[in-house]
Amino acid sequence: MQDTVVSCPRCGAKNRLKPDAGGRAPASGRAPACGKCRSPLPWVVDGTDIGFRRELEVPVPVLVDFWAEWCAPCRVTAPVLEEYAGELAGRLKLVRMNVDRNPATAGQFHVQSIPTMILFRDGRPVETMIGALSKNALRERLTPHVG
Ligand SMILES: [Zn+2]
Incomplete structure (x- = not known):
């Protein structure tokens, strides 16, 4: 794994984030911050079945994207989610779950078609969205939960 x-x-400064458990954020449960100006950086990690519960133990809402490489609507949705996570840097964590590599978590939350996006607050699912979404639609569904 590379940084x-x-x-x-x-501020535009380039920040090098070390991978942790397949993701790219520190393991401390705190959102990554810019080394130069200290403002929050987009928090995006690749989750795993084994570490999934820990990904939820953070002080901000967690948006989990269940996806797969062969899923075309997932490829459309992924950059929308990343952009959204960037806009909400410091207020949202995005966890990407590849359902082929992590079938247990997808099964646990009854994910039947992908992409499925579930927003967790305090470790509990509060909003579920199924299928490709525009950023406006995403914002509409999530703003009540993430402010
Ligand atoms: Zn900065």
Whole structure:
């Protein structure tokens, strides 16, 4: 695994994030912050069945994207979710779950078709969205939960 370079949305500084459990955020449960200006960076990780519960133990809402490589609508949705996570840096964590590699978590939350996006607050699912979504639709569904 390689470090991921993320540009700070505020000052533009390049930040090198170390991979952790297949993701690209620190394991401390705290959102990554810019090394230069300290503003929050987009928090995006690739989750696993084994570490899934821990991904939810953070002080911000967690949006989980259940996807697969062969799923065309998933490929359309992925950049929308990343952009949204970038806009909500410091207020939202995005966890990507590949359902082929992590079938247990998908089964646990009864994911029957993908993409399925579930928003968790305090470890509990509060909103479920199925199928490709525009950013406006996503915002409409999630703003009541993430502010
Ligand atoms: Zn910065």
